[in-house]
Each structure stands twice: as structure tokens, then as C-alpha cells.
Amino acid sequence: MSAPAAAAVRTGAALREVLETARASWTDSATAGGMVALAAALAPFALGGLIATDTLASGAYLALAATGLGLCVGLAGVPSLAQGAFVGTGAFVAAHVLRHTQMPGELCAVIGAVGAAGLGTAAGFAVRSLDAVRVAVGTWLLSWLVALALGALPWLSGGAQGLVVPTRRLFGFSPTPLVHYELAVILTGLCALALVALRRGPFGLDLAAAAQHRGAAAALGVPMERLRVGAFAASAFVGGLAGGFAVQLDIVADPTAYGPLLSFELLVAVLVGGAAAALGPSAGVVVLGLIALVARAFGGLAGVSGSRFQPMLEALLLLAVLTTGGNAFVPAAIAAARRRFPERRIRPRPSAAPLRTRRELLRAHELAERFGHVRAVDGVSLELTPGSITALVGPNGSGKTTVLRLLAGALPPDHGHITLASHELTAATPAERVRHGVVRTLQTHAYFAELTVLEHALVGIDRTRRHGGAVRALVSTPLFRAESRLAEAQAFAALEAVGLAADAARPASELTGTGRQRLMIAAALATNPAVLLLDEPSAGAAAEDLERLTAILDRLRAEGLAVLLVEHNLRLVRAVADEVLELELGRVVRRERLPRL
């Protein structure tokens, strides 16, 4: 067969595969989404004359910006109050480019979006490791910073009258309001699709895990800071794109239009429509549009401009949605639809792959850690060998958990060093250690409240993926899809090892406390570890839980894992441990090898 013919055959096969995957993953929600998009595209013709097309187009750009914000608020669970600033940055960067170059309109908008993404990256970097309060304050200050800068710096904003923007053709069309509207609808649809794709991929899953329990996500090595910077950058890019196109619709860049009020309105749209659903923010913008109509009618009655009432009605609506439990319109509608029309598609369960583990020796030498004057750990050396379980026992405050945290990288040791095989890990972060094969579980029953059992294991698997990046997830490359299938099989293997494979599709919140603990062991196993650090896995366990735990630990030893068990329950220790280290006041006071049958 000639080379072109072979290529044609390959292309054909690839296309068929794409088609089949598309058909297999086609759901009722996809049909519903498609119908909504079609209705949105036809709206200007149906509403002919009732609402001016340029008003509709402005609204559609607002929906685009809100959909971008949905990435931060919905997926990452971060209260970003700076989306208005990103829209404004996109608008003014695009306006300057339009005024000083002859580039086509769409290119200027993209340049504006890149500028906004730059600001978004900087903002994301600034708040990458902050708690929600500080993120809210920081983004709020940024929103004001951009608004005040536009007001104070005429060279930037063109002074009080703003910058007049020349009109250019958009993608070869003359820039009528209708063209703007359809463009905005298409972009919003694409952005919503991207959100769906991201949410299903590793990027979205890791973001959701980090949003639901930071500590547990950190223990599994989720690179939370990088993900958050990415979420901010992407959400700012979309906001900037909306600003860059909308400014060409308005013909003038108005420096007063991008203040904190815009950021607030976009947040209202996301929360009212529903942050969790890809089309939620757009629905929220439609609701805001209806509010504007009501406000105008209201203002007409009172004899003042309706815009004065609009923020108040928006605020009241938001408060109403928040106080009724925060289940916004679109998620509520989806839940109602699910009850009436249960999802028909049943996902075939993949055959489980063998459990992957590595066999590597961990050595810790003379570890020491002080808290003020207290020597919490004082010269502890230990070896964790493949296929053996080492138990760390001792009274409360003897330094057991501190040793575990030093090994996991949650604390930097004051003294001593840690190596895994030939890798020096002493200065490595927890995430780097997870990649090298050292993973821990937490003492608490911490888990990710809104993920399913299978998704917990997939968060672990994500650490081992090589083709799981956000861009690959967006375009769904063949490598990405193949790896995703493999990931699912491996996740099942990890669940099987702790006896949870049958519960894969259940929400993790339905599991018992000890079930969640086993689940987090499975998630840790999924990271393909050499060394597993377990912090009191028996906490809260009843007799049958202990038996099950014993069986699980025996299985892990048989798989060749090196396990460190920090444990109070001496029955469990005696049942499984190969070696017992007793700590007192941070020192090892006894080492004992237990005979194994």
C-alpha cells in the first residue's frame, strides 16, 4: 500500500473513532445544550424589534465574560471579584490596538484577551496559595485598582469621554449588531463546551478536589498553585475576549464601565445561573437582562432612570438565591430533569488493570524537628523496605505524626535527610514526593465531598498522567483519550484493592467514615507509589473494619509496597506489622521485628 493510501486509511480510522466516541458520550444534556444554543442563535429573529439587537449583543458578550468567570468560581471554587477588571483590560488593550494599527477587529480582540490573560496570570500568581478571604479581598482590590487607574490616567483611558474606537470588519463581515450577537453566542457556546471538556479532564477534577479539601488534595500531590494560576489566566482570557469584542460594538471604550459593579454583576450572573453548570452563567445573564427590563418599568413608574434600581434588584435576587440554599437556576433545572428523565446511558465498567506499584527503598537519617523549645522529633532514623509494613507507635505527643509529616514533605526537617532509592527528597515539596512515589493519607476522614468514588481514585491517577494537560483535554487528542481509558482501568484497580470497586459510581458522601478512609487509601494507591504513609487508618474503626483493614494492608505488602503505619491500635499493629518502632519524646526507644508467617 502506498504511503498516501495508508495515511488515508489511518485518517479514516481515526475519524471513525472520533465519531464513535462522540456517539458514545452523547447525552441528553448535550441535546439540551445544543437546543439552547440554537434558540440563542435565533433569538434576534424571534424577538424582532422587542429588544434592540445591540442590547442583545451586549448581553451576549456579558454571558461570554460570565462563562469565563464560571471557570474560577464554579470549577476552582475561588471567589474572584476581578472579572470586571479583566473585561476592562481586554477592552482598553483592544481599543488602543485598533486605534494605532490596521489589524482586523478579531485580531485586536484576541490581543486584548492576551493582555487580560497577562493580568489574570499575575493576579492568579499573587493569590495562588491564599485562602478564600484573601482571594476575595485581593481580587476586589484589583477590581478597584483597574477602575481607579482608568479614571485617573487619561493616557490610558482617553479621559472622561473615553477612547473612540474605529470599526473594522469581523472575520470578513461588516460589524453589524447582528454579526456581533451571533459571534458572541458562538464564542459563549465554545467556552461552555470547553468548560465541560475541562471539567471531565484531569485539570477540572484536580481543581474540584483542591476546592473541596485543600489538605487532602495536597496530600495526593495535586499542584494546586499551578492549577489556580491557570484557572485565573483562562478566565481572564475569556473576559478579555468579551471586552475586546464588546468595545467594537460600543464604538467607544468607556472608562467608567469596568468598575467593581461589573465584577459584581458578573458574579451575580454566575451564582444565580449556577456556577457548576457550563450554561449556568449564560442563564444568569438572561435573568439579569430580564431584571433590567423590570427595573426600567419600575423606574418609569417612579419617574427616575431604571438603572438606579437595577443593582438593588440584582442584589435582592442574589440574596434570595443564596438564602434558599444556593442551588441556582440551571443546576436546579438539571436536577429536576434528571428526576423526570433518568440518564439512559450506562457506562460500561472497564476491566481493571493490574495495580501498579514501584519497589523502592526509603531511607530517613537522623531526622530532627523543633517547635520552639520542644524537640518534637529528635534524631529518628528509619528504613521503609519494599514489601514490608513498619509501624510507628507511642503515646500522644511522642512525635509519630511529625515523623510522618517530615517524610511526606509537609514540614521541612531542621536536620537529617531523606532519600528514596537514589533520589534525594529532603527538600522536595509534597507534590514532588508524590511524583517520586511517596504518598500519605490524612488522620481525619477528609475527602472530596462532591466527587464520586471513582473520581477520587482518578485524582490520584492524574499524578501519573503524561498527556492529561488542559489543552489536550480541550481538543481531546487521541493520546488523551487512550490515556483516559487506561486511567479509568487503573482507578478501578486501586478501588478493588480496598474493596470499593462496586461503589465506583456512588457519590463519596454516601460512604461511611471508615469507607472514606479506605477511599483515600485507594486514591493514594492510584498515584503509583513506592511508599505509603498511613496516619491512623484505624481511627473510628469497628471490629469488622479492622479485619478489612488488615486484609488490605496484607494485600499492599504482597504488592511490594513499603508501608509506614502510624497507629494507636496495637491489635492492628500486631496483626500486620513487620517491624515496630516505639517513639517517646521524639526518640526511638524500642525497635522490634515481629515474625510473619
Added chain:
Amino acid sequence: MSLAVQVVFTGLSAGAVYGLVAIGHSLIYRLTGIVHFALGDLIGLGAFVTLLVAAGTQPLTQETVSGGRMALAIVVGVVVCVLVGAGGYFAVVQPYIGRSAIGWVAATLALGFAIRAVLDAGFSRPAYVFPDPIPFRRVGHDGLLTILGAEVHVRSFAVIGVAIVVAAAASWVLQRTWFGRSLRAIADDSDGAAIVGISVERTRALAFGLAGGLAALAVVVAAPGTPFETGSGALLGLKGLVAAVLVRFGGLWTAFAAGLALGIFEAAVGTGLLGHLPGLASYRELIPLLAAIVVLAVRPLRLREAVE
């Protein structure tokens, strides 16, 4: 020299108000772990209620208000501010504390924008001149004193004085009274405070009210100097937040001092005291904002801040 004196007095009288708002932000943050985004608008509400009681929504001159009515107006304004502040705590903060950050962020913002919308609907002119509670124009040279060659508004002394008295009173309340001890106990450990019989919610609500009410008092004293807009409260809330963030929500006097420093900085950059870089004056509000964002971002690193 005369310019420096001018800057110091202008800066201190603006900064005194920022300082009181910063105290409010700091108190609320330490008490509940949240930031009250509606605090500035609450202060604006207090100021405009005072105006409403004193003179209605009509234009007014400083001669048209009697002293008694003005005193009543200030009392009503502060009381409304305290009531709405405390009510706001129950409506928009308490349901979300410790549960959903997005919840209280969105709800306090909503309260702020709702207040501003109400003010916008009632007070439709772009800016208002406040009646003067104390007739400063009769003092000195039409309300101006010449100190070391600088013309200083007599009002500045009153604003600074009132702010210091209010801050000192707040400090006394925090240190010496049962209410203050309850507040500090809640800030340390709200569960522990509840166990020893402190009514956590009521105490917090009162603190939320007072945080806005005290600042509103200073605003009313300061407002007659310049035109006051419905959005002015929000801007004051922002300046107070910037000051509080710059000292990482520190203690009462620290927050107050940060507010004073912010006022002096703005005045100094605004008048070109720090040299005449072209256009530097336009950055007087932007530089502290940027600095606050940087302070937020670079926390002192505490042992990788274990998140367990």
C-alpha cells in the same frame, strides 16, 4: 515647610476617617474571619440618613439647619447605621460563616450595592454638600488658620479630634468593658467563648453595627468640607480596607495609624511634596492599592502552612 504642614493636616483629616474605617475592618476580620465588603456603603448610608433628617433631599446652605436638629440628625444617622449593620450581620454574614466563602462574599457585596442603589434612588443629584454641625467658618479667617505659613482648615482639627476620641473610646470599650472582653474572647476562640456563656451571635452583630456607626460619625464631621456622593462611602470603605490590609488586620491603634499614614501619603503624592515627577499625583490612590495587593500576596512564610 508650609507645604509640608499643609500636607500633614490635609492628610491627617482624611486619614483619620480612613483610620476609623480600618478599625472597623480589622475588628470584623478578627471577630469572624471575614471581610465586610458592605462596610463602606453602610457608612455612606449613615451619612445620608443624617443629611435626610437634617435637611431632606433638597439643596441646602449651611445656614438653614439649627444645631438641635443637626444633633438629632447625627444621632439618627449613627443609630440607623448600627441597626442596619447589626441586621446585616444576621442577614448576610452569619448564615455563611465557616461554611461558604462565596456565600458571604457575594452576600456582603449584595448588601453594599443594594444600599447604594437605595441611596441613588433617593438622592439623585451627583453630589451633596453637608450642613456643618459646628460653625467653623466663624473661627479664624473664614474657617482657615495660618500655621507656619500654611493655610489649615479649622475643621481638620475637629475631624482629627473626633476620630481620636472615637478610637480611644473604642479602645477603652475593648480593654475595659464586659462587651470588649467578650469580643476578644470570640476573636480568640468563638467556640470557647460560647461555652463560657458569651452570646457569640449577639456580640458579633453589635460589633458589626458599631464598626460602621463609629466611622459614620467621623464622616459626618468630615463631610461638609467636600461634596459627598452616594458612592463616597464605598470609596471610604475601600481606603479603610487598604489601610487594614497593609497592617495585616492588626490591632486597633495599628489600623488607625495605617489609616493616618494612608491619608498623609495620598496628600503628599497629590500635592507633589515627594518631588515633581510628571503625573505622579494621578497615582496617589493607585500606589497604596497595589501595595495592599502585594502585602496580601507575600505572607510571611509559616512552615509551608500545613493545610490539615
